[in-house]
Amino acid sequence: MSDSILEAQDLIFKYPDGTKALNGLSISIEKGKKVAVLGANGAGKSTLFLHFNGILQPNEGQILFDGEVINYKKKMLKELRKNVGIVFQDPDMQLFSSSVFQEISFGPLNLGLSEEKVKERVHDAMEVTGILDLKEKPTHLLSYGQKKRISIADILAMKPQVIIFDEPTVWLDPKHSIEIIDFFNEINKQGITVVLSTHNVDLAYSWADYVYVFAEGKILGTGEPEEIFKDKELLMSANLTQPWIVEIYEELIDKQVIDPNLSIPRAKEELLALI
């Protein structure tokens, strides 16, 4: 696994109140990939992400970034947080300033960049997320979707190598969900590793290069989406269901409508083309 950018080895983590959130979890995320982390509510996804960013320190086990073991010294933590960005579920929790410009400038300033550079980064991040016209507006007068984009620009401005999106689509309607997914693909093309947590199996199936299935602080299954989503038992035990594309595909094979030797379709269009 020489090209893994983030790695967790045998993580065990208990919250101070005794809840065991991670239970000997190992995971390795490859550079430049699109990774989906699937799991029911409370499976430990968010806890793992906070480990990737060095916010939480495991009771046992270790985190590796780019092959190096994180030692939780100030300098290394800074490096880690520079390179691994998290876009949190609730933008209202992440935005601390009412000024969009101030808000986005916070991260780059913490990196110790010059004012000039920071201004440039803020501008670029706003451009990419399409919020340049919000510059003069206060966050509290914006819609959920707009706040979500600001929270993404927050992280983009830091130019991390990995961006983790925690449940990015839950509150978005179908149109905005599609937009944001397109956006993920775009930044991924620029070489950023994108990790996405979700319990939307259809989304994970058609989007990800690689899927991890979580349950109770452990990894239940890993693999390419085609393999993972064939495994009904695995999905059941993680409180998940099969993506409808897979379900229909299997049914169509059973009913001999389509040829079982054809490769399993990833997107709706592919499935329809098979028929």
Add this chain to the structure above:
Amino acid sequence: MSDSILEAQDLIFKYPDGTKALNGLSISIEKGKKVAVLGANGAGKSTLFLHFNGILQPNEGQILFDGEVINYKKKMLKELRKNVGIVFQDPDMQLFSSSVFQEISFGPLNLGLSEEKVKERVHDAMEVTGILDLKEKPTHLLSYGQKKRISIADILAMKPQVIIFDEPTVWLDPKHSIEIIDFFNEINKQGITVVLSTHNVDLAYSWADYVYVFAEGKILGTGEPEEIFKDKELLMSANLTQPWIVEIYEELIDKQVIDPNLSIPRAKEELLALI
């Protein structure tokens, strides 16, 4: 429309900041039905619900409950709020007591029932929602799914004739989503009219008796799910997509895999049976 339990006639509503949230909207909800209200974020769904409950008063137009025009006098408002319960999106916003028992007793106590009666109602509501074992727990230590159930018990304990669920499944994983939908069917069988707002087209399609499509404070379309979801243009203009069952069904007809004279399938199982 003699059997409509809730009716809105030509509602116009502007928020104090000038945003026009409802724009001449009319809707009539039939007694005992399962109704889905579909629309993108910000289409005005929540605003309408707050009118049904008498929290908001329209600038123009009127609300009728059981054929009677709401006059916003104290007595009538009380009667309305007793009979129309809203389960809000985010249980964290709805729950305000530290104890589950106190929380659920809030509504019935406000109805002026005797202590005996209130205890009975709280007990029943907890039983139906399957949270009897949480009675002694403080609300803030519970999981999202548990809180969601408490927020439902909150409303059930008031024994309303209509229950409105605002985006009930967004945060739930597939397993719990299925559970909650089953639960809606159960209370509907007991004669309660269930109204559900969602932007999940698949859910609305297979669950509802009747569908309303919202966009920009207006009703764009109403009808039985089979009709509504055939109309791609309508869905597009409301930022929605087609349910995959319908899409596949239409594709299969096009490709002559199934007989176009067969009735359109409502559930996954029906579609698979057709093939």
Add this chain to the structure above:
Amino acid sequence: MIDIDQYAYSNNLRSIHPIEKALFALLTMLTCLVANSIITSLVIILLMAGVVIFRAKIPATSFAKMILIPISFLLMSTITIAITISKDSSGFLYYISLWDWQIGIKFKNILIAINLFLKSLGTVSCLYFLALTTPMIEIISVLKKLKVPKIFIELMILIYRFIFVLLDTANLIRVSQMSRLGYSSFKNAFLSLSELVSNLFIRAYYRAKGLLTTLLARGYEGEIRVLEPDYEFSRKNLVLIILTEIGLIFITVYTGGDLFV
């Protein structure tokens, strides 16, 4: 959510340098206070109303409504000052006697009260000019340039943001309570409110924790550093401000106001 705040972001003078606007408001405010003259106060009220309504394009009706906010305090307090309690009944325009005290009003005190009332309204309109044309974010950045302690500035930035988050939360909880018949009687209103308040506090507590997490994830190390967008000074505006103030002082002296008394 808060009218004044919304206008501050959408008014027609938004793009003017915040320091210019603050200077104009504060200098005029001081002039009004120091001049202590009925005529100067009236001129300032008209000036500010004019600028707010015609330059900043705030609807006149909204401005009038806002001016009424402090009026209850002003009326109550100025009336209290205007009323004289004395054992000596000379000089009263009208009075009533209670035992051996005379309670009533004197002409001189009415003048004092009117002056006080208008002076206060004059400075209030200066405050409104600032509040309606300059977003709080920019006022904070002015304070930052004035070298107000960092921690004070950081707290202001955070508090301003979280006022709106908590207001939103409070509103949602209130709506949820009302839809379950909360606030429907006095006792019930009292209980509903204290549940709301305590819940809001707990919510605020968890938010504080969550916020720390999200800031740490962005490399926070104890100081909240942010950048401000640039504004350009306008020499013309500065000259205009100075001329206005000189004009106001001239008016005061000319009409015999007791400047610096």
Add this chain to the structure above:
Amino acid sequence: MRKENAFSIGIYFILGILFFSPKAYAMHIAEGFLPFKWAGIWWVLILPFLALGIKYIKNVIEEQGHGVKMLLALAGAFVFVLSSLKLPSITGSCSHPTGIGLGAILFGPWPMVVLGCIVLIFQAILLAHGGLTTLGANTFSMAIVGAFVAYGVYKLSKKLGAPLWLAVFLAAALGDLITYLTTAVQLSLAFPAESGGIMVSLTKFMGVFATTQIPLAITEGLVTVLVFNVLQEY
């Protein structure tokens, strides 16, 4: 005849107060109401308190980490939001608690000096309650006197063995009441009566405020107790 007259004027006066009190927001002194001299005096007086408050906050942050800053910021926002909530009151009108008492009990008086001052700036600019020239006077009465009295009363009554609810009630209610009292003193210092001077003026202001503020102080005390009870469970 005269007594009747006095009686009816008294009634009108009280009705007037009840009519105006819902909008009288915690009796912050309005912008421009204090003469230049007094506005300046109160401004100068609060500066050392602010400096000490800021120093105190810095120390706490150093000892307990950066999370304290977020907590204080949220507490400040909480106080502001609290003061914009409608509160049921006996007269059927609505007013609000200041939240300073609760804050002083939980965080101590020094942080509340700073937070109170910030909240007053926001109230002045966003809500037009109070003002900038009168910020000194209002900070002194609410954030300094109010916070220290509330904190002192709380500590003292606990020392004297009062039950928790009573200590909290007294702290919040007295903190409130003495804030209003300070406001009355500030006004009478600035506007002494021509005969009888400050004392007569003080009597007048207290007479006006007492009727509205005593019920408010009691309400604030009660709400604080109820809130504190819930927080106790956490």
